[in-house]
Amino acid sequence: GDSVTQMEGPVTLSEEAFLTINCTYTATGYPSLFWYVQYPGEGLQLLLKATKADDKGSNKGFEATYRKETTSFHLEKGSVQVSDSAVYFCALSGSDSNSGYALNFGKGTSLLVTP
Amino acid sequence: KAGVTQTPRYLIKTRGQQVTLSCSPISGHRSVSWYQQTPGQGLQFLFEYFSETQRNKGNFPGRFSGRQFSNSRSEMNVSTLELGDSALYLCASSLAGSGNTIYFGEGSWLTVV
Numbered sequence: 001g002d003s004v005t006q007m008e009g010p011v012t013l014s015e016e017a018f019l020t021i022n023c024t025y026t027a028t029g030y031p032s033l034f035w036y037v038q039y040p041g042e043g044l045q046l047l048l049k050a051t052k053a054d055d056k057g058s059n060k061g062f063e064a065t066y067r068k069e070t071t072s073f074h075l076e077k078g079s080v081q082v083s084d085s086a087v088y089f090c091a092l093s094g095s096d097s098n099s100g101y102a103l104n105f106g107k108g109t110s111l112l113v114t115p
Numbered sequence: 116k117a118g119v120t121q122t123p124r125y126l127i128k129t130r131g132q133q134v135t136l137s138c139s140p141i142s143g144h145r146s147v148s149w150y151q152q153t154p155g156q157g158l159q160f161l162f163e164y165f166s167e168t169q170r171n172k173g174n175f176p177g178r179f180s181g182r183q184f185s186n187s188r189s190e191m192n193v194s195t196l197e198l199g200d201s202a203l204y205l206c207a208s209s210l211a212g213s214g215n216t217i218y219f220g221e222g223s224w225l226t227v228v
Contacts, residue, residue, distance in 0.1 A: 034216075034217075036219075042221060042222075043119075043205055043219045043220050043221040043222045044158075044205065044207075044219040045219070046216055046217075046218065049216060089158065093217070102148060102160040102163055102171050102173070103148075103150070103158075103160065103207075103217055104160070105157060105158040106157075107157045108157060108158075
């Protein structure tokens with residue numbers, strides 16, 4: 001079945017450092033890919049998405065490119081801020097209507113940015 | 116426009132009791148799905164409803180059930196609560212097409228004692 005694997009955390013970075021969180025997936029067909037962020041005590045917020053190969057999703061300085069050849073959707077940000085400290089989830093949604101478009105999540109990567 | 120609204124936000128129940136959680140989707144969204152989040156298992160899909168019909172179901176026991184009303188609002192019920200049911204229950208809504216964004220509510224924190 002479909003699955004998402006993302007790098008284990010926690011990741012600790014200094015402010016203004018470069019961030020990469022790796023995400024790879026296994027899926028049939030052409031899934032849509034998402035990054036969600038969860039701040040302490042809150043629900044999930046969509047960070048960015050890509051719906052087809054070579055699409056680049058971007059938001060708030062974060063970027064991720066849908067790479068079908070490597071089945072990857074790595075999250076990057078050039079300069080992180082303390083306010084980026086959160087848990088980041090990579091997820092996919094199948095392209096088959098029979099699957100009901102449920103999200104399949106990775107385990108999450110905790111990011112801590114220190115001043 | 117208003118986001119996904121979940122009630123109650125926090126609740127404490129005793130083992131063996133049952134609980135009902137409520138979710139109001141974003142206006143115009145017809146798909147509502149539910150997820151359970153725990154530290155050990157992460158985020159797991161419970162079920163999805165579209166136009167009052169359950170379209171997809173995750174791998175959870177029959178104690179977990181849900182329904183959707185004609186106005187797209189949804190409820191989920193957990194009967195005979197177990198300690199392991201303590202979790203954050205997240206509701207999400209979408210327009211229900213492939214690639215459409217799924218928006219989440221703040222969640223309902225359930226503690227079973």
